[in-house]
Amino acid sequence: MTHDSTNSKNVDIKAWLPLIVGVSIGIGVLVGSHLRAPDPSTNRLMVDKNATKFERLLNYVDQYYVDSVDINVLTQEAIDHVLKDLDPHTVYVPADEADIMASRLDDGFEGVGIEFRVIEDTLKVLSVMPGGPSKKIGIRAGDKIIVVNGDTIAGKELDNASIVKKLRGKKGTKVDIEIKRKKKEELIAFTITRDVVPTPSVEAHYMIDEETGYIKISKFATKTYDEFHNALLFLKSEGMENLVIDLRNNGGGFLGQAVKIADDLLPKDDLIVYTEGKGNEFTEKEFSKRNPDFEGPIAILVNERSASASEIVTGALQDHDRAVVIGRRTYGKGLVQRQIRLKDNSLLRLTISRYFTPSGRSIQKPYGEGISYGDDISNRYESGELFNKDSIKTDKMPQFKTDKNRIVYGGGGIIPDNFIPLDTASMGIYYYTLEHTDVLRDFAIEYANDRYIDLMENGLDHFIKDFDKQKNVIQDLEDFAVLMGINKRKPNINDTTININLKHRIKELIAQTIWGDEGYYKVANLKDPMVNEAQKVFDEGLAEDDTTSKSKS
Template structure:
C-alpha cells in the first residue's frame, strides 16, 4: 500500500516534468526567433507553393509584396508549358482584348508623327473626330491645354492621351494650314471600330481580292460585306490574303471557311487531354460554295489563318499560294482570375481535315520556338522550296488523294519565294529610316487639294506618273542624310517608285489607295491573279 501510494504521487510529477521538458525543447530547438512557431511545422499546406508563400510572408526578414511576387512567378510557371499559354495582368487585360473585341474608346483618327508633331492621316468615318470637323492634314499640337508638339512625345504616349473611357471628353488644339491660329475642338470619346478586313477590290473583270488582317469578333461580318461588294461586281474567283495574319478567334475562322465548303465537309477538329475530339463540319449554308478561291499565306500566317488554309487545301476546294505558314496549332481558352487578370491556357490541339496537327515543335523552349523563323531564313526556306524537308511519318492525304504533310505549318500548293531582286543597301537604308514614308506624308500635305479630287487608286497613280516624283524624292532623301548610290538606285528604282505612289495614295484613300498600287510589285499576288484567272477559263 505504501509503495503504491508513493508511485501514485511520483507519476504525476514525472509526467509534468516531461511535458515541461517537451515545451522547453520545442521552443528552443524547433521555433523561429522571437518565439514564433515555424509555419512549416504547424501549418499543413495544400501544396508547396502555398507553403512557400506563407513562409516568406510570415518569416522573411523584410516585409514583402506577396501579390508582386505572384505576378512574377506565374509567367515563369507557364514558360514550362508551351509558348502560347500566357498570363495577362489585370492592368493589361483590356488592351489585350481590344483587338479581338474590335472596338475601343477613342477619338477616331489615324495619325503619324511628322517633325515631332501629330499629323492626322485619316479620320474614321462616323467617328467622334469626323463629327466635330477634324480633317486629314490637321496637326494636333495640344491635348487638354498641354502642348504635345515639339516635346519628343512617343506615339504610345499620344495614344494614351487621346484614348480613354467612352463618353469622356478630350480637348484638342489643332493647327490647320494655312491658318496660323489654333482651332480648339471638344471631342467626346466613343467606340472606335478596329477593322480586320484591310481592303477588298476587283483586280480584273472577274477576280476579287480580300485582305484579312486578324480574326476578331467583327471579322465575319466585315468579310461578308466585302464578299457582297465583290459579287455585285461579277466576282467569280476570289483571292483571300492571310499573309501576316497571326490568327485570333477560332469560331470566326470556322464561319469564314463555312462560306466556301459544301455540307458535311470537315473544317477542323480539336482534341486535348481533357477535351474530347470535337469535329466541326460545314453546314451547307455558305454563300461562296461555287466561287473559286485562292488563299495566300506566308511565314507569319498563324493559328486561325492556318485553319482556313488547311481546310481549303485538305478538301481540295482551292489553291494555297505563298510560303510555309508559322505552325501554331494550339487552342487557348481564356480563364478569368479573381483579381481581374486572366490566364490563356492551351487546352487542345487543332487538326486539319486530313488529320494534320500543324503545330511546330516547342520542346526546346520558347526562345528556340520563336527563333525558328530566323532558322528558316538562314536555311534558305524563304527562297527555295527544295530546302524544306518532310517527315514521311507525318504524311497525309487530301480529299482527292493528294499528299500533304504535318509537323509544322501549312505548305502551300504553289511556292513563291521572297523577291529580293530589287532590294539593295540603298533601298534598305531608305526604308529603315522611314524616308519614303516621310516623303509621302510631306508630298500629300503639300498637294492635298489636288490629290483629294481623285477617288480611285488608279486615278491617283495616273496623276503621280506625270509628276517628277523620283527626282524630288532623291533630293529629299539626300537632305535627310541618305547618300545617293546610282548603281543601287537603278536596281531599286521601280520598287521605290511604286512604294512612294502607294504611300501617297494611302494618305488620301487609306488601304483602298495603297494595295492596288503596291500589288504591282508583289510577286505572290501576281502569281495568285494568274492562277485565279486560269481557274475562270
C-alpha cells in the same frame, strides 16, 4: 556554432525563397482557382492542398520575412516561371495590360481614332482611321500633336501607354488638342468627341478585274465572319467568278470565326477542323452545315506570319482541294487558347486543345527544350527557306493526303501549292534606309497633304492612273531625303528598276494616307507577285505550278 549554422540556414532560405514561393503561387493561384480537374478525386485534392499551401506560405512571407518583399512582383515572376515550362502560347497577362490584350480581337474601341508614333519627343499622326472622330473633324496624317487638354506634351519623354491613356476614353467624352501642321505658323485647336472607332478585320474587298474578287482579312475578330460574308455577297453581285483571300500577316484569332468562313466555301458536311483536348470538353469536330455561298475557284495567299485561325481556313480548303494555296510556309500554330479572367482582372491565355486539319495534320511547329521557338522566322530567313521552296525539309515531315490524293505535310505550318519567294533584291539599301527612318512615309504624307483637295475631288481611280505620269517624284524624294539628313544615294546599275519600285511604294503610301486600307491594297496589288500568281492560276484553270521553278527556267 549554433549561431553560425542558423545564419547559414537563413542565407539558404533567402536564396531559395523566390523559387519556393514561385512554385506555390503558380500551382496554387493558377491551378487552384481556375483549372480544377473535372474528376473530383486525386487531382482535385492535390489542387486544393497546394492552394492551401500557397495561401499559408504567402502569409508567412508577408508577416515574418526579414526583408521587404513586393508580393505583386514576386507573384508575377513565379507565374512566369511556372508557365515557361508549358507551351509558348500559354501566357499570363497582368491586370494593367489585360484589357489592351483582350481588345485586340474586338471590332472597335472608344477613343479618337488615330495611329501615331513618337518621333524625337513629338507625337506624330501616321494615319487617321476611317469612321473615327479625328477623321470627321479634319485631323490629317502628318499632323503633330503638341498640346492635350492644356498640357504641352511635345518635348517630353512619352511612351505609348501614357499617350493612349491621354487620348482614349469613353464615348461622348471630349479631349482638346492643339496640332502643328506643316506650312501653318500657328497651332490649330481641335476638340474631339471620343466615339467608337471601328477596326474592321476585313480591310479591303474589291474586284481586281472583271472576274476576280479580292478580300483581305487581317485578323479573326468577333465580327470577322459577318464582314467576310457581306464582302462575299457584294463581290458576287459585281460578277465575281474567282476569289482571292489574302491571309498574309494574319496572326489568327477566334476559331469559331474561321470555321464559319470555311463553311461559306465548302460543300455541306465537309469536315473543317477537329480539336483534341483533355477529356471531352475540348475535343470536338466542326463540319460545314450548309451548301457553299461561293462555288468558284479560290486562291489563298499566305506567308510566314499567317497563323492559327488563318491556318485553319487554309488547311481546310487545301485538304479538300477547294483552293490553291499561294505564298510561303505558314507560321505553324496548331494550339487553341482560352482566355480566362482572374479575380484581379489579369488574364490567362491557356492552351486547351490542339487542332487538326481534315486530313489529320497537326500544323503546330516543334517547341520545347533546346528549340528557339521565337527565332523560327529568322531561322527560315537564314536557311534560305523564304527564297526557295526546296529549303523546306519535307523529308522529316509526316505526309497526309488531300481528297484528290495530293500529298500535303504536317508538323510545322502549311506548305503552299505555289511558292512565291520573298523579294529583297529589288530595292537596295537606299530604299531600306528611307523606309526604316520613316522618311519615305513622311514624303508620301507631305505629297498627299500638299495635294489633298485635288486628290479627294478626283478620287482613287484617277490617282492610280495619273500618278505614274508624274515625272519628278523620285527627284523630289531625293531632295526631301537630303533635308531629312539622309545622304544622297550613289549611282547603281539597277537604278531604273529601283526607281520603278520606289515610285510604286510611294504611290501605295499616298493612297493609304488619303483612302486608308482600301486605297493601299488597290495600289499595292497591282504589282503584288502573289496576287499576280493567283490571276495566272485562275487563267490556267487552277494549275499547281511552283513559281520558283518557273523563274529558273
